[in-house]
Amino acid sequence: MSVLEANFQADIDAVNGIEAVQSILEVVTRTTGMGFSAVARVTPDRWITCAVRDEVDFGLKPGDELVIETTICHEIRQNHQPVVIDHVAADEVYANHHTPAMYGLQSYISVPIMLKDGRFFGTLCAIDPKPAKINNPETIGMFKLFADLIAFYLDAAEQVARSQARLREEQETAELREQFIAILGHDLRNPVAAISNVAQLLLRMPLEDRVKRLATIAQDSTYRIKGLIDNILDFASGRLGGGISLSRKNSEPVEDILNHVIAELRLIWPERVIEAKFNITEAVNCDGTRIAQLFSNLLSNALTHGQKGTQVNVDVFSDGEDFKLCVTNSGKKIPDIAMEHLFKPFARGSVAPGQQGLGLGLFISAEIARAHGGTIEVSSSDVKTCFTLQMPVKYGLV
Structure with a gap:
């Protein structure tokens, strides 16, 4: 599967992941009397069915594709305006349009689905081989409301997916960082212990005051470094799930x-x-x-x-x-x-x-x-x- 195909499958899954979609399509067909309704993903070069209700055996199922140039949705993608046709044969604009003639349509309605950031996702559409009285404010308003509802769910799903991806990335980064801290802290123990031992040996010898002061500074510094290392290791251990271990x-x-x-x-x-x-x-x-x-x-x-x-x-x-x-x-x-x-x-x-x-x-x-x-x-x-x-x-x- 190519990256492009994977993206389209994600869009199909996203639409079908909306529980209300099938109810929306059922309401659309029953309210308008039209036999086919669908949510379509529309791009400059692809038209793909995401969800469908087919009572007239139009023959499309989720994942099926029409040639983009043969659809009216291709024009809707360009101007972002609904297209509503009660009776193709009597319509001045679409009576001789190639799409109704190719697919045997007499009634047609399609409303753009616009995402929150202004991107065009596709359309909520319905078709039928018989005329239907749909070019009225109530039906168009219903379609726009349903299209906005679908867009809302798609935006929410995308936001959740982005958040989950960001969380996974942050968790992986945090785990790598904490593993690095733990390894670094562990590897620092040996040289710090060696410096501390040398400082202690020097302080047991008869030394000049200046050298003794330097040895004392080295010993004090290793004490502080050891404390920092212990804290780092404990912090990393706690964050990685081990918690503070005890030997009572x-x-x-x-x-x-x-x-x-x-x-x-x-x-x-x-x-x-x-x-x-x-x-x-x-x-x-x-x-x-x-x-x-x-x-x-x-x-x-x-x-x-x-x-x-x-x-x-x-x-x-x-x-x-x-x-x-x-x-x-x-x-x-x-x-x-x-x-x-x-x-x-x-x-x-x-x-x-x-x-x-x-x-x-x-x-x-x-x-x-x-x-x-x-x-x-x-x-x-x-x-x-x-x-x-x-x-x-x-x-x-x-």
Whole structure:
């Protein structure tokens, strides 16, 4: 099947996909008393039947074709005006026209089907070998109404088809992009780990102050890069359908895990004070690595956006039911409009130079909390901002 034939078949399918078409053709034949009615697709060089009602054995069925020059629809395509003939033999214009003579017609009506963008699709027509009283405002109005209705459905179907094609294309593009991100993030882990190991080895050696500072910068940078890679991979995994994966343990050493994160960030922010208070009376069922990732995102966020020279407070609590982790920093209130988008991917709000990021940290943190059956809430005032993780201490509790 050629591309042109495929396009015509799509037009035939589109017309027959309109449930009302057969009802329209039935109303047309019964109202006018004419035995044949059809919806035709008409182009400069083709006339093809899309839908038909034939009670006079004219012989056409959907997909059949007439030579375009032998039809009156060829003229309608050119001037976009209806043609209505009560009695061919008595009509001054069409009495000697080749089309009625060729097909044995005495009554004929055809109205153009115009799409919303002005394109001519074809015609709604009816014919009969006997005369019929159709050249009146009521019949012509009915045909125009039905032609407009068919055009409306065709426009709607075309719009749906375009939207579906666009959606498929966007989905394919998004999947390729996310697969690329996942592969890239995975391949970046090894060189980043190698740089981190070299930096750690250098810091264990007796070095000049300048070299030690450079090694410290390299170590701090790899820590940030690793966090970005983890967030990218988690985001790509979530979007590709895998979601945030967990490896739970019944009694994770949560306090040790969180203290390790605090120690790492104190190295990166030596000028800032991080005050931590723990009151863990119940073992927590969780994925310690994921909780560390979540906490690192929250604490880094507090250190980045909190007021310089002020303390960041970490309060950790657990009882028989809940585990709570609160990270509080001093500083300006988060604007209401930013609060609405904090936990959405790539939402960064207003950031100062040097504070830019991908805007995935809070989104990933919220997803980790959700995977644990918990939530992250935020409160912000002119004095302080507090992010609070709350989740059940036992697996399956909500």
